[in-house]
Structure formats: structure tokens, C-alpha cells
Amino acid sequence: MAGSDLATDASSAPDTVKILIAGGFGVGKTTMVGSVSEIVPLRTEEPLTMAGLGVDDLDGIEEKRATTVALDFGRITISRELVLYLFGTPGQQRFWFMWNDLALGALGAVVLVDVRRPESSFAAIDFFERRGIPFVVGVNGFHGEHPYPPEDIREALAVPEHVRVLLCDARDRESCRDVLIALIDQLIGSAVQA
Amino acid sequence: MDVGDAAGRLVRPFALTGGRTRPSRADFTLISTVTAVDPQPVTAARCQPEHSRILRLCAEPLAVAELAARLDLPVSVVVILLCDLLEAGRITVRPPRLVSRTTPDLDLLQKVRDGLGRL
Numbered sequence: 001m002a003g004s005d006l007a008t009d010a011s012s013a014p015d016t017v018k019i020l021i022a023g024g025f026g027v028g029k030t031t032m033v034g035s036v037s038e039i040v041p042l043r044t045e046e047p048l049t050m051a052g053l054g055v056d057d058l059d060g061i062e063e064k065r066a067t068t069v070a071l072d073f074g075r076i077t078i079s080r081e082l083v084l085y086l087f088g089t090p091g092q093q094r095f096w097f098m099w100n101d102l103a104l105g106a107l108g109a110v111v112l113v114d115v116r117r118p119e120s121s122f123a124a125i126d127f128f129e130r131r132g133i134p135f136v137v138g139v140n141g142f143h144g145e146h147p148y149p150p151e152d153i154r155e156a157l158a159v160p161e162h163v164r165v166l167l168c169d170a171r172d173r174e175s176c177r178d179v180l181i182a183l184i185d186q187l188i189g190s191a192v193q194a
Numbered sequence: 195m196d197v198g199d200a201a202g203r204l205v206r207p208f209a210l211t212g213g214r215t216r217p218s219r220a221d222f223t224l225i226s227t228v229t230a231v232d233p234q235p236v237t238a239a240r241c242q243p244e245h246s247r248i249l250r251l252c253a254e255p256l257a258v259a260e261l262a263a264r265l266d267l268p269v270s271v272v273v274i275l276l277c278d279l280l281e282a283g284r285i286t287v288r289p290p291r292l293v294s295r296t297t298p299d300l301d302l303l304q305k306v307r308d309g310l311g312r313l
Contacts, residue, residue: 013255078309
């Protein structure tokens with residue numbers, strides 16, 4: 001590793017891992033991060049490197065968003081030795097150049113789906129499938145209501161059998177925790193199978 | 195917001211890095227943890243206020259993303275400042291736990307699961 005000549009470890013520092021919370025714009029990613037995080041979700045704003053962005057891509061974005069892209073994240077301390085970070089991925093597709101970096105080294109992802117417009121999360125599902133990054137689908141009910149059973153939504157999203165589809169409420173801590181546990185169980189399940 | 199403000203918002207943080215926009219090393223990810231060797235050093239030459247703030251914030255191990263949020267600076271700017279501090283031997287950095295898709299770490303996954311179960 002680069003920099004092994006210098007101090008690159010601190011034995012008192014915890015190990016860190018991350019899970020991505022993905023999905024279309026406005027599906028409740030930051031809400032979910034906030035529901036399970038032990039800290040109020042933090043935000044960093046990254047200047048957009050204009051390279052790679054067509055000028056047209058910036059049309060129709062409010063001015064503030066034309067210059068920076070926000071990244072919201074939270075933290076769950078598992079133990080003194082292990083800390084889990086949750087990163088809400090930028091929702092708009094034009095910011096997806098950031099996703100590759102974010103996805104690097106992630107345990108896996110939760111793709112949140114809004115029952116009223118599931119198509120807004122199709123691209124997120126595509127992204128993780130193509131890269132072989134494990135994910136579960138959390139169906140976020142509007143006001144916590146779930147008009148469709150998970151199997152209907154699985155069919156609508158065309159996700160394979162091994163990907164779990166769960167109904168959830170992004171505002172509810174236990175509900176979000178259960179989605180995260182389902183992701184870990186899916187990871188453990190496929191590790192045991194392998 | 196007028197055009198001047200927007201441009202300032204984009205460019206100004208990089209004044210802290212002397213105009214550098216790329217880090218000199220690749221040690222830092224969003225969840226690498228940074229710890230100050232000495233959180234309250236005697237002011238050293240070429241140490242900017244932001245460098246000192248980072249050292250104070252990293253008295254206890256702190257992830258790069260959290261550091262950026264607390265400094266209200268872009269991660270890309272903070273990473274450049276961290277490179278300075280690392281090269282000066284004033285911080286240590288711990289890389290994130292390696293996650294392998296081919297040989298998953300069952301012990302790690304079980305620990306995460308147990309921790310989530312306690313929420």
C-alpha cells in the first residue's frame with residue numbers, strides 16, 4: 001500500500017466498514033440514514049468536477065446544486081473495535097460518477113424504492129447488479145403504508161430470487177435496522193453457500 | 195445566489211490547499227480513520243489554522259468523512275490537508291477494513307449483525 005513507509009496505522013482506532021443507502025431522488029435515503037444513525041446525519045458538500053458532465057446536465061438544477069453535490073452519512077458504533085458508516089448516495093443520476101468511489105470497499109447496499117414510483121430506483125438496482133455488489137431492496141411505504149405485497153414489487157423491479165425485498169418505513173428505526181440486518185444475513189448466507 | 199457567489203463557493207476551499215486540487219497520496223478514503231500524534235502541538239512553521247483544527251479534532255480517531263463535515267470543507271480539500279499532515283508525521287491513518295467479495299469475512303459480518311441486533 002502507498003505510504004506504508006509512514007505511520008499508516010493507529011492501533012487505538014476502530015476498524016471501519018460501510019453500507020450504501022441508494023435509490024432514486026427523494027426516496028428517503030437521508031431519512032433512513034437518520035433513523036438508524038447514532039449521530040444526526042452529517043453532510044459534506046463536494047465541488048463538482050465539471051469534466052465529464054455535459055453542460056446540459058446542469059440545466060434545471062437549482063444553482064446551489066450546480067456547484068456542489070451533497071453526501072449525507074451516519075454512524076453506528078458496533079463495538080469499540082468496529083464502526084459502521086451509512087452513506088446515502090446522491091440521488092440524481094447525473095451525480096453517479098461519485099458512486100464508483102462510494103461503492104469501493106462497501107459491505108453492500110440497500111436500494112430504497114418508493115412504492116409510488118419504483119422506476120426511480122431501477123438505475124440503482126442496475127448499478128449494483130452490474131458491479132456484483134450485494135444489495136437488498138427496501139420498499140419505503142409513503143406514510144408507512146404498503147399497498148403491494150413484496151412479491152409484486154419484486155416482479156415489478158425484476159430482481160432475482162436471491163435478493164431480498166422488504167417492506168419498510170424509512171422513518172422508523174427498527175424497520176431500518178431490520179433492512180440492514182436482512183442485508184447482512186444475505187451476505188452471511190451467500191458466504192456460507194460459497 | 196449570483197454567479198460570483200457560486201464561483202466563490204466552488205473555488206474558495208482550494209485556497210486552503212494553495213490551489214492544489216489533487217492529493218499527493220492515496221491513503222485516505224471516506225472512512226479511513228485519522229488520529230493526531232499530538233493533538234495540541236507547539237505551532238509549527240507552515241501550519242495553517244485548518245491543519246491545527248484537524249489535529250485538535252483528531253485527538254480521538256475520526257473518520258475522514260466526519261472530519262470534513264465538522265470542518266465544513268469538501269472531502270477533497272480535507273484529504274489534501276491530511277496528506278500534508280501525514281507527510282509531516284503529525285497524524286496516523288488507519289485504512290478501512292478490507293472487504294473481499296470472493297472470500298467474505300464471516301466473523302466481521304457476524305459482528306456487524308450482532309451490533310445491529312442491539313440497536
